[in-house]
């Protein structure tokens with residue numbers, strides 16, 4: 001395995017030893033995770049767990065893997081043998097060990113929400129089947145991340161942080177489907193921005209990253225779709241074009257509802273890659289199809305999130321969108337500047353007499369008055385990405401209470 005890591009470092013190669021990658025070696029996982037796919041492993045947080053804490057415990061944080069988790073063993077001197085490369089269009093490319101990175105004085109911790117672009121995909125599939133891991137509303141979580149700001153590494157490599165034509169590519173150590181590895185890029189406007197807060201992180205909620213969340217090193221790109229936050233990071237490359245990895249070019253793009261697998265091919269090239277998140281919110285309590293006794297008191301809870309913009313209001317309807325009331329903002333946190341609300345907003349609405357049976361709906365707004373579309377049908381797309389339609393939950397009356 002050490003040999004395999006050295007191969008990455010010295011040859012910049014993606015031709016890893018596939019025999020070291022197998023599903024059998026995958027890590028222990030919490031039984032509370034809802035498994036959406038076994039191989040590769042994809043699992044989400046249950047709604048009952050989602051809004052309980054502002055920071056999502058790592059063991060129940062959603063896991064989104066495109067392939068097997070790399071079987072990184074922990075050799076004795078892992079901290080000095082695990083290497084991160086920083087190269088590409090830079091004056092001073094360098095390699096740095098995990099240990100050396102962790103001793104950087106620039107080390108910071110920051111809270112940020114990650115959300116998969118496929119969050120709430122199953123609601124789209126109810127309209128017409130979409131292709132992808134069937135996510136409910138739990139492909140989202142908020143954690144404290146510790147690492148070194150990406151822009152400091154790019155500065156040390158003497159990259160041109162102000163060149164708007166550059167992209168920064170992150171390569172992951174997971175190799176699958178024969179020869180493909182996972183890589184993503186983000187534009188320099190985000191990567192090189194001190195206040196963009198892109199982090200090269202080794203810890204989550206105060207502990208080393210777990211294998212599922214990218215041990216030993218990952219990127220956290222706050223405000224962007226989760227796909228860009230590359231796990232098992234081993235290389236950062238400055239390019240004058242986007243990453244050509246298939247997960248950058250042939251995935252995570254948004255098409256019209258009329259686009260099908262028959263006519264999508266010519267569109268991949270001309271359609272821009274998704275970058276920042278849109279406005280999202282969902283009800284976490286009660287769960288869909290719950291039973292609440294008519295007339296009883298109940299507090300509705302949920303989350304809301306934008307691309308860094310502040311969530312200004314969350315509206316809740318108890319009658320399927322006819323009338324609305326504003327929920328209480330229970331917890332909200334900004335990171336110094338108004339455009340850096342990287343963590344989700346937790347909200348609640350106490351209801352004195354619950355009007356079940358009913359359909360409850362939520363929708364959030366940010367400071368630009370960006371909000372959510374009424375129905376998933378209008379934004380349906382063949383990959384089922386970016387579903388941020390009003391979130392609806394059906395509540396039944398408990399006739400036997």
Ligand SMILES: Nc1nc2c(c(=O)[nH]1)N[C@H]1C(S)=C(S)[C@@H](COP(=O)(O)O)O[C@H]1N2
Nearest residue numbers: 062063064065066116172226227229230231
């Ligand atoms: N190397 C690598 N990085 C990756 C992925 C992957 O499959 N391989 N999945 C991405 C996607 S689509 C998402 S949403 C996030 C999920 O991070 P998590 O599993 O820690 O929640 O990781 C991203 N980083």
Ligand SMILES: [Mo]
Nearest residue numbers: 116117226227
């Ligand atoms: Mo994702």
